Amino acid sequence: MSSRPTRTLVSLTGPAGNLGDALIRRGGLEWALDTSDELVAYVGDAPDVWLRQLGVPTGTRVLRSKRSVARWLWLLATAPRHPVLVFEAGEVPLDRGNVLREVVFLAETLIVRLKRGVVVRPTRGIRAPTNPALWLHARAARLSQIALWRDAASAALAGGGRVVPDIGFGAGVRPGLPACERDELIVSLRGARALPDDAWFAAVRDAAASAGLRIRTVVQVREDETRARELADALGGVFEPWGDTDPVVQEDALRARYDRARLVVSDRMHVLVLAALSGAVPAELVPHPTGKITAAFESIGLRGLSLDAADGDAEAMREFLVGQLGRADEVRGRVAQAADELASVEAEVRATIRAARA
Known part of the structure; x- marks a missing residue:
């Protein structure tokens, strides 16, 4: 029976x-x-x-x-x-x-x-x-x-x-490109926040230039698309829209972008999670971060990935971003353990x- x-x-x-x-x-x-x-x-x-x-x-x-x-x-x-x-x-x-x-x-x-x-x-x-x-x-x-x-x-x-x-x-650790072939700094910020100040833009541009990286803005949440365009214009970077692309295709395309990025700057947690899975170094750089990203990454042993940009110190922000670039091996190890x-x-x-x- x-x-x-x-x-x-x-x-x-x-x-x-x-x-x-x-x-x-x-x-x-x-x-x-x-x-x-x-x-x-x-x-x-x-x-x-x-x-x-x-x-x-x-x-x-x-x-x-x-x-x-x-x-x-x-x-x-x-x-x-x-x-x-x-x-x-x-x-x-x-x-x-x-x-x-x-x-x-x-x-x-x-x-x-x-x-x-x-x-x-x-x-x-x-x-x-x-x-x-x-x-x-x-x-x-x-x-x-x-x-x-x-x-x-x-x-x-x-x-x-x-x-x-x-x-x-x-969601799957990806090999991505070797470090020596990674040539992009990717930015993706919430559209609901105010635009960053001039010091923030200067810090991101200078960090990218010092590492020889091209700046690209991407869209992982549809409501952030206008913000991504604004960021690309202000940073002198490449804007990659979502537009009418099928969401399944968009996710695949984004993960391929993260595969070639050295550094990904965002205030969205799962942008940074996917970036880290691709071997890119995640960094949160916004005024008054909520603490959610800090807490989630600390739970896998990654600390110091967030910096409060509220004081507008361009040099401190630039140093923070440049300092993150040397953490790729640490990020890969912690993500694999997670x-x-x-x-x-x-x-x-x-x-x-x-x-x-x-």
Whole structure:
């Protein structure tokens, strides 16, 4: 007599115009693949291209829009014994507007545990913590067999837990070009920030010139495209638009660009993660950095990658950027270790699921 079918549910919401979000959602999906007979994915309002970006396999039951949340809960409640629930990796806002959402997530966790299933929370970071949302989130995390944090501060807010590399570091280490052939300094900044000041531009231009690097601006998040054009104009660099390029093609093109970069300057964490995976040295240089990038890279042993540009000291900024250029071997070593650790975590996730069903 055959055993009853099993079910895994994975949350995969996110905007198709943000390649960093696609990167970490894909990581969570990879942990969920082949863990059950049936795979259910909730993608919110994402378009069809989002499914291609993530590599959602044919045969997955895909739920869309908030109208399908009731269906999602029903599939959880009616799942055979030992279901698997995989939450999204990434940043978790816990401000006062998210209390109801956290109540629902706690209920989902309880349902799965009562069915003797497994709850997996891939690497996350907490933003804007307020109670009772934080309290609810911490309770749900403690009830989950696998609850991971990408920085020590988030783990502390949740009352403890494991700190592991951001799941984006598992996206594949690339050899890229040899150091002697890398000829670009790449810049990608958030469009929502004010333009940097003249001292910042002078520092970036001088650092590139001193190393013999061409400046290129790229777009990893669609809303940053206008900013990338402005930066290229001010830096005398090459602007590479996203335009109408398919997101899957755009991600491949960007990773190829990072393969030939010596230094990548950004205030977007997953720009710097992908850059580091390609062997480029990541650097955050903006006024009043949030600390998110610093914390995520410190968790893999890379410190000193961020500098606050608020004081407008062009020489200090130039020295910072030039100093980063000598860290390529250190970056490669730490990133390789992070990738190995994430592979071990994925193996642990799969072993936990097998043990629950034994």
